[in-house]
Amino acid sequence: MKVSFFGVMPHRELPDDFERRYKSVWVDPPFTELADPVRVGQYYNWTLDEYVHAAKAGFDGVCLNEHHQNAYGFMPGPTLMASALARETNHLNTAIVMLGSTLTTNFPLRIAEEYAMIDAISGGRIVAGMPPGSSMDANQAYGVPPIETRERSAEAHDLILRAWESKKPFAFNGKYTKLPKVNIWPRPIQKKPPVWIPGAGSASTWEYVARNKHCYCFVSFFGRKMAQNVLDGYWAFNDQYGLDRNPYRAGFNQVCVVGETDESCERENAKHIEYFYKRSLHVPEHYWALPGYQDYPSLEKTVRSGVLAKMTEKLAQFKTYKYKDFVNDEMIIAGGPETVRDRLIDLSKRLRVGNLMLVMQLGSMPPELTKKSIDIFTSKVLPQLRGVWGDEWENHWWPERCRDKPAVKSVERANA
Amino acid sequence: MSAVTHRERTLSLWGKKINPRVFVGGEGRPVIFLHGAGGLLWDDFLDALAKNFTVHAPEFPGTSPGEYDAIKLLDDWHDLVVYYAELIDELGVKNATLVGHSFGGMIAAEIAAANPRSVEKLVLVAPLGLWRDDTPIPPWLSMNGEEMSEVFFHDKEVAKRFMLSPDSAVTHPDLLLAATWALACAGKFTWPIPDRGLRDRLHRISAPTLLVWGDSDKLVPPIYAEDFKSGIANSRLSLVPGAGHAIIHEKHSEAARAVCDFIGT
Numbered sequence: 001m002k003v004s005f006f007g008v009m010p011h012r013e014l015p016d017d018f019e020r021r022y023k024s025v026w027v028d029p030p031f032t033e034l035a036d037p038v039r040v041g042q043y044y045n046w047t048l049d050e051y052v053h054a055a056k057a058g059f060d061g062v063c064l065n066e067h068h069q070n071a072y073g074f075m076p077g078p079t080l081m082a083s084a085l086a087r088e089t090n091h092l093n094t095a096i097v098m099l100g101s102t103l104t105t106n107f108p109l110r111i112a113e114e115y116a117m118i119d120a121i122s123g124g125r126i127v128a129g130m131p132p133g134s135s136m137d138a139n140q141a142y143g144v145p146p147i148e149t150r151e152r153s154a155e156a157h158d159l160i161l162r163a164w165e166s167k168k169p170f171a172f173n174g175k176y177t178k179l180p181k182v183n184i185w186p187r188p189i190q191k192k193p194p195v196w197i198p199g200a201g202s203a204s205t206w207e208y209v210a211r212n213k214h215c216y217c218f219v220s221f222f223g224r225k226m227a228q229n230v231l232d233g234y235w236a237f238n239d240q241y242g243l244d245r246n247p248y249r250a251g252f253n254q255v256c257v258v259g260e261t262d263e264s265c266e267r268e269n270a271k272h273i274e275y276f277y278k279r280s281l282h283v284p285e286h287y288w289a290l291p292g293y294q295d296y297p298s299l300e301k302t303v304r305s306g307v308l309a310k311m312t313e314k315l316a317q318f319k320t321y322k323y324k325d326f327v328n329d330e331m332i333i334a335g336g337p338e339t340v341r342d343r344l345i346d347l348s349k350r351l352r353v354g355n356l357m358l359v360m361q362l363g364s365m366p367p368e369l370t371k372k373s374i375d376i377f378t379s380k381v382l383p384q385l386r387g388v389w390g391d392e393w394e395n396h397w398w399p400e401r402c403r404d405k406p407a408v409k410s411v412e413r414a415n416a
Numbered sequence: 417m418s419a420v421t422h423r424e425r426t427l428s429l430w431g432k433k434i435n436p437r438v439f440v441g442g443e444g445r446p447v448i449f450l451h452g453a454g455g456l457l458w459d460d461f462l463d464a465l466a467k468n469f470t471v472h473a474p475e476f477p478g479t480s481p482g483e484y485d486a487i488k489l490l491d492d493w494h495d496l497v498v499y500y501a502e503l504i505d506e507l508g509v510k511n512a513t514l515v516g517h518s519f520g521g522m523i524a525a526e527i528a529a530a531n532p533r534s535v536e537k538l539v540l541v542a543p544l545g546l547w548r549d550d551t552p553i554p555p556w557l558s559m560n561g562e563e564m565s566e567v568f569f570h571d572k573e574v575a576k577r578f579m580l581s582p583d584s585a586v587t588h589p590d591l592l593l594a595a596t597w598a599l600a601c602a603g604k605f606t607w608p609i610p611d612r613g614l615r616d617r618l619h620r621i622s623a624p625t626l627l628v629w630g631d632s633d634k635l636v637p638p639i640y641a642e643d644f645k646s647g648i649a650n651s652r653l654s655l656v657p658g659a660g661h662a663i664i665h666e667k668h669s670e671a672a673r674a675v676c677d678f679i680g681t
Contacts, residue, residue, distance in 0.1 A: 290558055290607075303585050303589050303593055306586075
């Protein structure tokens with residue numbers, strides 16, 4: 001099992017009446033009413049500190065993602081953060097998991113170049129995630145017509161991979177990007193940087209992942225129960241497609257906090273968990289997918305299967321949830337080391353996930369508490385997770401030099 | 417008021433790859449009706465027109481049953497305008513009067529500007545297509561049902577009959593799917609800003625033009641009527657009191673009467 005630390009760079013001090021005063025945490029809240037640029041500078045540095053701390057404490061990877069116009073987590077330029085982390089972790093073997101630069105909100109070639117730079121700076125440690133971008137980001141913040149989201153993503157993906165692999169300059173005649181001579185400098189150190197594709201359960205994404213031999217990630221804050229159908233669907237699809245059941249073909253994102261004991265964990269983290277779900281995720285339901293963001297078959301499935309109605313019910317429920325409800329409903333995994341270990345092993349096996357991402361900094365959680373959670377996790381839980389999948393499967397979706405600890409090469413040698 | 421029977425036909429366009437359904441009803445001079453972003457509904461307004469004319473109402477690409485991917489075949493605004501020229505040819509209608517509502521009005525105006533001789537008369541009912549920084553058009557695609565209802569309708573009672581409610585996924589899944597996908601397809605050409613440069617081409621419209629507007633239109637406020645009126649040489653405005661953007665539902669008799677009087681018999 002590979003386990004990565006995920007922080008989202010949130011606003012940590014939203015006012016108590018935020019969700020009553022503002023329609024949404026995403027797209028609409030005015031920066032100048034709610035944030036101070038100097039304080040925000042502090043947030044970025046706290047976030048970087050937490051990432052570095054997680055890497056040094058022994059996490060296998062650090063995950064970064066891109067979001068715009070929001071107080072949930074505002075890392076509009078994840079490669080800026082990744083660049084700093086790549087440099088600071090050069091003596092370690094931590095994968096830089098980009099989950100990542102969003103394909104519809106960047107000029108695709110720029111992603112190819114920046115990922116290649118990060119791979120170069122880190123000595124070949126990048127995981128090249130290629131998310132389309134959330135509907136709030138791609139469609140609202142960046143104005144991409146929702147119905148074009150997938151098509152633009154697929155085209156950008158093809159261009160990026162070709163730009164990395166092509167030995168000679170080539171012309172690219174896409175629908176959305178047209179270029180006379182593609183010839184990017186630099187190129188990634190890794191011959192084929194592993195590609196992870198985040199999805200939300202569309203069969204068309206499973207097909208796309210299978211066809212391209214990538215890793216599929218379900219990025220959600222709603223825990224195993226909401227994920228089970230999606231991952232079951234993914235594995236059933238892969239079976240039909242004729243792929244093996246290598247658990248590293250799948251990634252999952254889980255909210256997780258650890259304390260000395262179940263009780264102390266609750267005492268220290270309850271208000272931050274509630275802040276996260278009520279305030280950081282204060283998003284009007286319809287924002288998650290403007291019409292066209294889902295392709296028609298997915299939309300039809302969502303409406304007819306009752307998932308839409310279930311989501312509506314669930315989202316309404318969260319507003320009244322307390323810490324214990326989140327735990328009992330398996331939305332978060334929280335508690336002392338034994339509890340967290342058992343729950344994570346259970347989750348990984350039931351979802352059949354080899355690449356686990358843990359969101360361990362949430363909303364208002366201060367840096368010291370985050371680091372404490374990281375330390376207990378890496379010392380008491382992580383060692384017991386590593387062997388979950390035995391040595392039956394190889395993680396082809398992990399940077400090669402980070403796959404086995406003894407095989408570490410220094411950056412100097414890698415770059416020599 | 418007895419409903420006019422309408423029939424369906426399916427056209428085969430764009431190298432037989434786009435096959436829109438067309439509702440046809442009534443007798444008399446041909447009128448082509450282009451619907452708004454929410455999809456086509458044969459309602460009282462079209463009924464009233466069909467009492468005087470032959471109404472051809474094609475569905476926007478992507479919104480006919482089984483045709484959801486057709487929208488992918490039209491890449492840009494140029495494609496769409498050429499597509500509609502092909503559609504009008506294929507309908508076999510000469511000297512048509514074009515009537516377009518909202519997004520349909522934006523397309524109708526563009527057809528009349530691209531090929532002025534193909535349009536005998538033009539009726540634009542609360543058309544989209546222009547943009548004013550002092551009166552931005554609200555981004556309807558990012559709204560929930562309640563918010564949409566607020567900007568589309570003046571009359572809340574009428575709104576209740578036409579808008580879907582939060583539990584529509586359970587009670588009316590087919591309607592919810594159709595409406596959502598219709599918005600998605602129109603969104604390809606209207607998101608994030610419903611302006612594809614029509615202002616620069618308005619001067620080419622030579623057909624006598626009637627603008628029909630609700631005086632309480634909150635989506636495309638009546639100030640836009642003035643821009644269309646000053647941009648189209650041979651145009652006049654019929655402002656209907658107590659109507660919002662969904663004027664063809666809210667004040668269908670008044671709107672239809674204005675259109676029929678303008679087209680003549």
